[in-house]
Amino acid sequence: MLCFLSGLSCYFSPLRLFDYVTFRAGGAFVSAFLFVLLLGGFTARTLKKFDAASANRLEGLVDGKFANHQKDRTPCMGGILLIGGAVISSLFWTDLTGIISPVLIGSVTILSLLGFADDYVKVAKRNRDGVSGKLKLLVQGIVAALAIWLLSFSPDFGKVLPQLMIPFVKVPVCYGWPAYLLAWITVIGASNAVNLTDGKDGLATGCTISCTIVYATFAYLMGHKIFAGYLNIPYISGAEEAMVFASAICGACIGFLWHNCHPAAMFMGDTGSLALGGAVGLLAVLVRQEILLLLVGGVFVMEAGSVILQVGYFKLTHGKRIFKRTPIHHHFEQLGWHEDQIVIRFWILSGVFGLLALSTLKLR
Secondary structure, eight states, X not given: OGXXXXXXXXXXXXXXXXXXXXXXXXXXXXHHHHHHHHHHHHHHHHXXXXXXXXXOSSOOEETTEEOXXXXXXXXXXXXXXXXXXXXXXXXXXXXXXXXXXXXXXXXXXXXXXXXXXXXXXXXXXXXXXXXXXHHHHHHHHXXXXXXXXXXXXXXXXXXXXXXXXXXXXXXXXXXXXXXXXXXXXXXXXXXXXXXXXXXXXXXXXXXXXHHHHHHHHHHHHHTSHHHHHHHTOOOOTTTHHHXXXXXXXXXXXXXHHHHHSSSOSOOOHHHHHHHHHXXXXXXXXXXXXXXXXXXXXXXXXXXXXXXXXXXXXXXXXXXXXXXXXXXXXXXXXXXXXXXXXXXXXXXXXXXXXXXXXXXXXXXX
């Protein structure tokens, strides 16, 4: 929205800064960070006032004993602030004349509304199941399909969308429906993986920060013709706007982490986690690095993978388990790890995975 100010640079030359995507990305980051940081206390108090307490599915362990829903009094639905800050910042700092920014902002908003409906049912009805899982998957699938279809109208992105990109390989390995299917699955899978990870104070928030930094870097390079050519990655005109969007998400997450770190003043709930996961998945699709998301979002893959393995093994063996409890952060909790140990160690892993993913830019 603020991009139009660059047209007034003939009257005031410093306004040319709004032509530079790096300046706008910095502005999106700072504004989202300050918005969430400064309004966090007010939001937490308001959610407590309306008794928006979380309904935990799983009990944790404290000093070797089951915690008797010790966090049930902490309000959830903090994703209203987190996603709200990221969306408002993106609206101000991205170029809305193209297709990329509106699709990213619109998709994240719809997924956040889906999460809000789920949280509302849990809070208002005291129903731990919330919205039906099938209904959530249906909405996620529709949002993912619609977003990919709309992005295909971007001239450069539409050319590379049917191509399946493999890390370390210089040319696409195949064309056609497998690429579309993978893109669709990526958005849905990432949305649910982040949702599963959001089980400890600051865990999902911190890991999302690493992911958005990595994909912001990819988006900037792919939107720069010279850098894209040098690194042998597809050039997509307008992809740099995804960097501004990713910066807004990152800034909002860091601001939210101030209030979400242990002991959390509020949780993001599905209102935040479904939208954050969808944002990460869409960014992966946009920069054509869906397969690399297995490394970029390594912690999210661990969390979702542990659930899939546990459920599958439980059914095959008629009651046996691989892990003490899933998602896997609960397994380490039962092994005696303190919550801070789990969160910080998973943050470290997420950062390492992100650095390894960035290294693939040269290894191709």
